[in-house]
Amino acid sequence: MKTSAFLYPWDVNGDPEAASRIAGLGIRQVTLASAYHSTRALTPRHPRHRIVTAEHAAVLYPVDESRWEGRRIRPYAAGSWAEGDAYGAAAAELADAGLEVHTWVVLAHNSRMGAEHPSTSVVNVYGDRYPWAPCIAQPGTRDYLVDLATEAAVRPGARGTELESLGWYGLAHLHAHDKIGGVGFGDAGQYLMSLCFCAVCLDGYAEQGLDGRELAAAVRGALEPVWRGAPSDGGWAGVEKLLGAGAAGATRVWRDGVARTLQEAAVSAVRAAAPGGFQVLLHADPVSYHCGANAGVDPRHILSVADGVVVPCTGGAGLLTPFAEAAREDSVLAANFTVVSGMGGRPGALAADAERAASLGATELRLYHAGLASDGDLRAVGAAVAGLG
Template sequence: MRTSAFLYPWDVVGDPEAPARVADLGVQQVTLAAAYHSTRALTPRHPRHRIVTAEHAAVLYEPDAARWQGRDLRPYAAGSWARGDAYGEAADALASAGLDVHTWVVLAHNSRMGADHPHTSVVNAYGDRYPWAPCIARPATRAYLVDLAAEAAVRPGARGTELESLGWYGLAHLHAHDKIAGVPLGEAGQYLMSLCFCADCRQGYAGQGLDPDELAPAVRRALEPVWRGEEPAGGWAAVEKLLGADQAAATRAWREETARTLQEAAIAAVRAAAPDGFQVLLHADPVTYHCGANAGVDPEHILSVADGVVVPCTGGADALTAFAPYRTARTTLAANLTVVSGMGGNPVGLGADAERAAALGADELRLYHAGLASDVDLAYVKKAFSGEVRADAVHASQSTA
């Protein structure tokens, strides 16, 4: 299967050996970050540094000043971690090593924007703002995300893009010194704590026949058992039990419509800016009410709009089966497998995991993340793609599945 490895520009810029090292893994493609959220990243082989701290969400190229002139919401330039057109420099080096380069674009996940423009953030039923989570119902935010998608995705020489966080972001978030795991929320608690009550979402609930002044207290009442430590069992059925089936359905209808129309608009904007044959994929979760980097989608709908999806498959590839019935001749189903053992990945069993994903419908692989992985992890990746996966590696994969 065609395989792509994720990379950051700082994995490549300043390390002349990086492109050949990645190509030597046996992959055909790199998915290279062009717009990314704040992070602290290890660079275990770089000759100049070992830790990169990206202090805020930023574009990793020089944005088009004319596109953003006079707009309150605009992309932030990167600091020392990716100065100038770091993306372009890295992309050129990787292409020179014979690798296809696709962009990796993170959209509705931006703590800096939430800090500078608090009105853009999701507001929960208690009035707490989530600065990392832009509310995708707000017209100005939607316009910003659509234009960012088009600009960041269609970089010179790129043959395609992968759009991440193109949907609702909620409570769950890898945040600095996180202290929110003391009460198990379950899927239902996560959903209720991710409902937004900004002015636009309140109007949206009203359009679904709900009174937003009554809905927020209802959500708070529904969460009372959760705060007592009574983790609700089950997925959507638990939401219906806590909030009531009719209210739950109305909130879900508003959020699904909002995410769906944003996805349609962003993908259309990318296509309008891109050359013929440019591939547009979405990082996706087949459960429509899920939040986060892998946006909740309706599989049939999204495969009628995008060229395919990238599906998280570390620990199990069953989510692929929700998309497989709706594939077409142009559809790509890419299984995203973590190959960093220190981040819960299974590089030892990569070959067996790839075979399992293929059996469930995957026709491409994504490897997260060639820049973060240790030399030992990368050695297992190379073995998997050279047909040298050992019997004990396959056994280890099967025993952890």
């Protein structure tokens, strides 16, 4: 089973042993970040640093100025954590070690853009903006995301890409020193708190026969019991119970359509710019109304658009099943497992987890994250990969 490990450029650059260490795990592919959100990351084995603070979302290579010149929304360059062509330098070292390199592109997740251009952000029903969550219905944002996907995905020498957060982002997000756990929103409450009420989305709801003011009042009314402690679980049935089936369905038609057409546009643009045989995968959740890094999708639709999906499996591999039921013979279903013990991963159980994922339809594995893992975690990963053959 083909296996790829996630890496950041700063895991490799400046560490002459990094590429051979990764190759020594027995894997043959690396998914290397080329555009990434803000983060604070460990580099446990790096000879120059042990903590990297990426202060804002940035591209990790020099942009094509002819593409972005004069545009209001454009990618931010990285600071000292990934100056110059950090991606390109790391990719070259990994390739020299015999590893196939694919790009890892984070899209609709950018707090700096939201801070500097507040009108681009999702606006909840109370008028609060989510600066980390660009509204993907806005034409300017969509153009930016498609061009960013194209440029960041198709880097020199890359054999494929994985597009993360190519869909709606909402309330669920670890933002700064996060303190929003005092209310249990549940699946239904999360959806209602993630609905966008910017001008573009209000027009979109109107296209579905919903009056914006009436919808906002209904959403606030539906959330009142949740604020007082009432449960809001139950999946989509819970959303319908809170909001009413008609209104809930209309919002979902609008939002699903926005996400689907953005995904189609981005994948098409990447393919048009890429060499033959270039693989395009999406980080995905099989429930289309879900928000976040693993974009909510319709499995049958997305597998007709992209070459496959990367599916979160650390908490169990059950999310693979809807994709397996919709897969074509050549669809890639990559099961993504956290292999960092301190982040909830189970590297010692990787072989068994991989076997379970394969039984549910997985064709490949993803390991999150070889740069963050301890030495002990990496030893467990190497043993598991050797056992997989």
